Structure formats: C-alpha cells, structure tokens
Amino acid sequence: RVLSRHGRDPHALVQILRETQALMGWLPRSLLSAMARELKLTLAHVEGVAGFYRFFHTRPMGRLRVLFSDNITDRMLGSEALMADLCARLGIKPGQVSADGRVSVDQTSCTGLCDQGPALLVNHHHVITRLDAPRVAQLAELIRAEVPVPQWPADWFAIDHNIRRADVLLGMPLAPGAAIAAALARGAQAMLDDMKRSNLRGRGGAGFAAGLKWELCRNATGSIPGTAPGSTHYVVCNADEGEPGTFKDRVLLARHADEVFEGMTVAALVIGARQGLLYLRGEYRYLLEHLQAVLQRRRDQNLLGSAILGRAGFDFDIAIHVGAGAYVCGEESALIESLEGKRGTPRIRPPFPVEQGYLGQPTIVNNVETFCAASHIAAQGGAWWAGIGTHQSTGTKIHSVSGDCERPGLYEYPFGTRIDQILEDCGARDTQAVQVGGPSGVCLSAFEFDRRIAFEDVPSAGAFMVFDCTRDMFEVARNFAHFFAHESCGFCTPCRVGTALVVKRLDKLANATGGGRGSRHDLDVLFELDLLLHGTTHCGLGASACNPLRDTIIKFRPAYERRLESLHFEPGFDLDAELSIARRMTGRDDPAAHLEISP
Numbered sequence: 001r002v003l004s005r006h007g008r009d010p011h012a013l014v015q016i017l018r019e020t021q022a023l024m025g026w027l028p029r030s031l032l033s034a035m036a037r038e039l040k041l042t043l044a045h046v047e048g049v050a051g052f053y054r055f056f057h058t059r060p061m062g063r064l065r066v067l068f069s070d071n072i073t074d075r076m077l078g079s080e081a082l083m084a085d086l087c088a089r090l091g092i093k094p095g096q097v098s099a100d101g102r103v104s105v106d107q108t109s110c111t112g113l114c115d116q117g118p119a120l121l122v123n124h125h126h127v128i129t130r131l132d133a134p135r136v137a138q139l140a141e142l143i144r145a146e147v148p149v150p151q152w153p154a155d156w157f158a159i160d161h162n163i164r165r166a167d168v169l170l171g172m173p174l175a176p177g178a179a180i181a182a183a184l185a186r187g188a189q190a191m192l193d194d195m196k197r198s199n200l201r202g203r204g205g206a207g208f209a210a211g212l213k214w215e216l217c218r219n220a221t222g223s224i225p226g227t228a229p230g231s232t233h234y235v236v237c238n239a240d241e242g243e244p245g246t247f248k249d250r251v252l253l254a255r256h257a258d259e260v261f262e263g264m265t266v267a268a269l270v271i272g273a274r275q276g277l278l279y280l281r282g283e284y285r286y287l288l289e290h291l292q293a294v295l296q297r298r299r300d301q302n303l304l305g306s307a308i309l310g311r312a313g314f315d316f317d318i319a320i321h322v323g324a325g326a327y328v329c330g331e332e333s334a335l336i337e338s339l340e341g342k343r344g345t346p347r348i349r350p351p352f353p354v355e356q357g358y359l360g361q362p363t364i365v366n367n368v369e370t371f372c373a374a375s376h377i378a379a380q381g382g383a384w385w386a387g388i389g390t391h392q393s394t395g396t397k398i399h400s401v402s403g404d405c406e407r408p409g410l411y412e413y414p415f416g417t418r419i420d421q422i423l424e425d426c427g428a429r430d431t432q433a434v435q436v437g438g439p440s441g442v443c444l445s446a447f448e449f450d451r452r453i454a455f456e457d458v459p460s461a462g463a464f465m466v467f468d469c470t471r472d473m474f475e476v477a478r479n480f481a482h483f484f485a486h487e488s489c490g491f492c493t494p495c496r497v498g499t500a501l502v503v504k505r506l507d508k509l510a511n512a513t514g515g516g517r518g519s520r521h522d523l524d525v526l527f528e529l530d531l532l533l534h535g536t537t538h539c540g541l542g543a544s545a546c547n548p549l550r551d552t553i554i555k556f557r558p559a560y561e562r563r564l565e566s567l568h569f570e571p572g573f574d575l576d577a578e579l580s581i582a583r584r585m586t587g588r589d590d591p592a593a594h595l596e597i598s599p
C-alpha cells in the first residue's frame with residue numbers, strides 16, 4: 001500500500017521507509033529486502049539509507065519510543081534528571097528496550113521546543129512539553145498501564161507560539177492570494193527585479209541574496225540535454241530547522257503557512273517551476289496534517305494547481321516531504337539528496353543547486369522565513385522591504401529566544417537591533433553570554449552586548465540562547481561538541497574523526513567523566529583541531545563545529561582553566577582501563593605491567 005501510494009518511485013525511498021515504519025514499528029531486513037526488489041534498488045542502498053537517519057530503526061525499539069530533547073537549554077531545565085527518573089520508574093537504561101518490548105527511552109538532538117522545555121517526542125509524532133517531576137511520574141504510570149497515547153492528558157501536547165514581539169512577518173498577516181495576485185500583476189521579470197531591489201538575504205544562515213539566487217535558477221537550463229529553460233525547475237522550501245535553539249520556523253509553519261506557500265508560489269512564477277517541495281524536519285511531523293490541510297484549502301481557492309488565479313499556463317503545486325532526524329539535511333545539497341531518497345550527504349559543489357539541484361534540474365532552496373518574507377515583498381514591494389533594517393541587512397529577523405530569561409519565545413525586530421535590547425525585552429538578568437545563531441554561530445560575552453544583529457555585525461540564523469552568570473560555559477561548549485560529533489554524517493574524515501577527538505578531549509577535561517586530568521596541552525590540541533576542521537571539511541557542519549569551543553576558550557577561559565590539573569601533558573588514554581577486559585579474559589595480570597599515573 002505504501003509503495004503504491006508513491007508509485008514505486010525510488011526517489012520516494014525516505015518517505016516509503018518512514019511510512020512503513022509508522023505501520024510496522026521498525027524496519028526488519030526482510031522488509032528492506034522486499035522494498036529493494038520492488039523499487040529496483042540494491043539492498044545495500046536501501047539499508048544504507050535506513051541506517052543513515054536517526055528516526056529509522058532496523059531493530060525493534062519498543063512499541064513506544066520516548067526521545068528526550070537534549071539541547072543545552074533542555075539540560076538547564078533539568079531534562080537529564082527527568083530522563084533518569086523515567087528510566088528508573090520503567091526499570092530500563094537509556095537506549096535500552098524494556099524486556100516486554102513495550103518502551104525505550106533515549107535522547108535526541110534539539111526538538112525545537114526550547115521555549116517550553118524540557119520536551120520529549122513519543123514515536124516521533126507526539127510532543128510533550130514542559131516536563132516536570134509529577135508529569136514524568138504520571139507518564140511512567142500511563143506507559144506501564146499501556147494507555148494509548150491519544151488518551152494521555154490533552155494539555156501535555158499543547159504547543160504555545162510564544163510570540164513576544166511581532167513585526168512584519170509575525171504581525172502583518174497577508175490575505176491568501178494577495179502576494180500571488182500582486183506578483184501576477186507585475187509579471188515574472190518585474191517581480192524578480194523587485195526581489196533584487198528588496199536586497200532580501202536568505203535567512204538560513206549564509207545570507208545569500210535571494211533575488212540573485214532566483215535569477216541564477218531562472219536562467220539555468222538544467223542537466224538534461226534539450227531541456228527548455230524553466231520547464232523543469234523546482235522550488236524547495238527548507239523547513240529542516242535543526243539548529244539547536246531555533247524554533248521560529250515551527251511557529252511560521254503553524255501560524256503563517258499561507259505566507260510560506262505564497263512565497264514559494266511567487267518564486268515558481270519567477271523561475272517557471274511547476275513543482276514545489278517542502279522538506280519538513282522529522283521532529284515537526286506533528287505539523288504535517290495542518291500543512292496538508294492548508295495546501296488543500298489553497299488548491300480549493302485556486303491558489304495552487306492549474307491556472308492559478310485564472311492565469312493560463314501558471315501551474316504549480318507543492319508536496320511535503322518529511323525528514324527523519326538528520327541535522328546535516330539542513331545543508332541544501334544534503335537536503336536535495338534526501339528528497340531524492342538517498343542518504344543526506346552534502347554534494348560536491350559546483351554545480352550548485354540553482355544549476356543542478358533536485359533530479360539534476362535547476363532548483364532554488366530557501367528557508368521558511370525567506371519565503372515568508374518574499375510573500376510580503378510581493379505584496380508591498382521591494383523598496384518598502386529595503387527601507388526596513390540596515391543597508392546590508394534589509395527587513396526584519398525573527399529570533400528564537402531561550403535559556404535564562406523570564407519570557408522565552410519569538411522576538412521579531414528590524415535588522416540592526418542591539419543584543420542588549422533583546423536581552424532587556426526578554427527579561428534576561430545577570431547575563432554572562434549569548435549564543436547567537438545556534439552552536440554553529442557566535443558566543444558573545446557581556447562586553448559585546450552593544451553589538452547589533454545584522455550580516456555586517458552579528459549574523460544570525462535565528463537562535464538566541466541566553467546564559468546567566470551561574471552557568472558553566474565549558475559545559476555549554478561540551479554539549480555543542482557532542483551535538484556536532486553526533487550529527488556528523490561521516491562522509492569526510494576530518495569531520496568524522498575531528499569532532500570525535502574534540503569530544504574526547506573535552507570529556508577528558510570534564511571532571512565527571514575524564515578524571516580531571518586536563519592540561520594546557522589539551523587546550524592547544526583543541527585549537528589545532530579547530531584549525532583542521534575549518535580548513536579541510538566538506539561542508540559547513542564540520543567547518544563550524546569548533547566555533548563555540550573557540551569562542552568560549554577565548555572569552556570564558558577560567559571555565560577551562562579550573563579543569564587543568566597541570567601545565568604539562570597529561571595522558572587522556574587510560575591504558576590500564578583499556579587492558580582490563582583482556583586481563584580478565586585471559587586471567588593474566590602482571591603487576592609490573594601496570595602504568596603508573598603520576599601523582
């Protein structure tokens with residue numbers, strides 16, 4: 001049934017795996033083998049894809065799979081203790097399946113609910129926010145009594161939008177069709193000119209000019225010989241909002257999906273696309289029904305489909321593709337690989353997606369906030385948008401504010417707003433540091449709070465995590481390092497090995513897990529690893545993996561120095577511990593063969 005629904009299209013492999021797992025609970029090898037036969041793919045390919053995504057299980061993981069969000073802000077709110085409590089009540093260890101096959105409990109990367117954490121996912125579909133000890137105790141009882149999830153207390157699943165400051169995108173909703181009608185009235189070329197006039201820069205982090213991207217795509221002819229310009233172009237919306245601490249796209253999709261789809265449709269008019277794809281991160285699976293309902297309504301309103309708003313030849317529709325838990329798919333070429341049913345490995349570029357993207361065809365990939373902004377530009381004009389913000393950073397920016405503040409949530413400001421203004425508005429006190437743009441962004445200390453959010457000063461993809469003076473910035477950096485090592489796709493050695501070495505070195509420095517045998521040499525090695533990762537990795541994940549480390553070592557050095565036991569080299573490798581298993585197995589233990597650790 002699942003295969004038929006997707007027309008046995010091998011490019012739909014990720015969707016087929018996801019929907020099959022939703023029916024079966026997990027993906028046994030026999031099923032993958034049958035799938036490979038039906039899709040005319042090799043078993044190695046199907047297994048490779050199933051093994052790549054964190055939300056696919058090739059062994060039974062329990063009828064209920066509970067995943068605690070493990071962002072640093074969840075930890076600050078006590079998520080580790082709550083998970084330990086739930087595991088104890090269920091008699092299992094993290095990552096383990098209960099003996100009766102009922103439940104497993106584990107951690108996952110940030111679920112995009114930092115404004116109402118600690119949070120967890122059940123079966124990748126249901127979200128529970130604002131966890132506390134009584135809620136966890138009740139959760140354990142419900143799981144033990146095998147109460148179906150839909151019968152759990154409804155208020156557990158409530159997700160607030162927490163819009164604290166609204167400007168254009170959050171505060172000026174457009175009537176459905178208004179942007180498309182305005183774009184049609186102008187015509188495709190004039191709309192493109194207006195996009196360039198607006199100087200809108202992509203909101204995904206890199207800040208590439210959206211109008212230029214659309215123009216390059218419009219002019220590209222694709223990789224299939226004989227393809228007419230514009231006939232097979234694609235519009236892709238990147239809703240894989242995986243950067244820890246970022247949750248603005250969650251709210252835009254929940255409240256402003258019309259503007260997002262409208263922006264995609266305007267882009268389709270400009271580049272001549274007939275098909276759009278929205279890549280929804282697996283952690284936001286609970287938004288799927290809502291988004292599909294909005295799409296259907298728009299088809300009924302003639303805002304999607306054939307001859308949109310009566311314009312003959314303007315045909316465009318949008319399909320939704322749900323991801324399966326892989327941060328690297330936020331990188332546009334990895335996202336396209338995933339859309340094509342493959343592992344989310346970033347492509348070698350050039351060629352860029354605007355020339356050869358989805359199925360080898362010219363493709364624009366913009367994120368949710370960018371398309372939302374494009375719809376407002378279509379409705380109100382590029383000059384109007386360019387009049388907001390700063391010269392190099394036009395328009396507004398939405399910030400996902402979380403951490404040590406009284407009012408976490410979304411704050412939309414014109415570009416150029418000072419960090420200390422945002423801190424004051426969100427009720428932050430005694431702030432020691434702000435991580436802007438997520439772990440791959442920049443960590444600012446108090447003497448930098450007069451800086452401004454703008455591409456020419458502090459660029460941001462949207463995360464704004466606040467840490468007060470009680471927080472240990474070493475542990476913040478260590479959490480981020482674990483995140484990058486966990487999310488490395490493993491394609492290139494410097495990232496695969498380098499991120500693991502960074503984690504090992506930080507764990508050595510951490511008193512709890514490394515025995516406190518850190519030295520200055522460890523800091524030197526961390527700087528060397530930073531240089532290595534910056535210069536040699538294949539994509540931005542590896543290149544930015546050490547950003548928080550470098551920032552915190554420079555700006556919060558005492559957090560590291562109090563963990564240094566000596567000025568000289570201290571071994572991180574515990575030879576005795578490594579040999580202990582072999583000694584037990586062989587029954588041989590020569591006292592003279594033990595390495596003496598210096599006092």
Ligand code: SF4
Nearest residue numbers: 489491492495539542
């Ligand atoms: Fe994969 Fe990391 Fe290499 Fe990017 S840098 S391709 S995430 S291994």
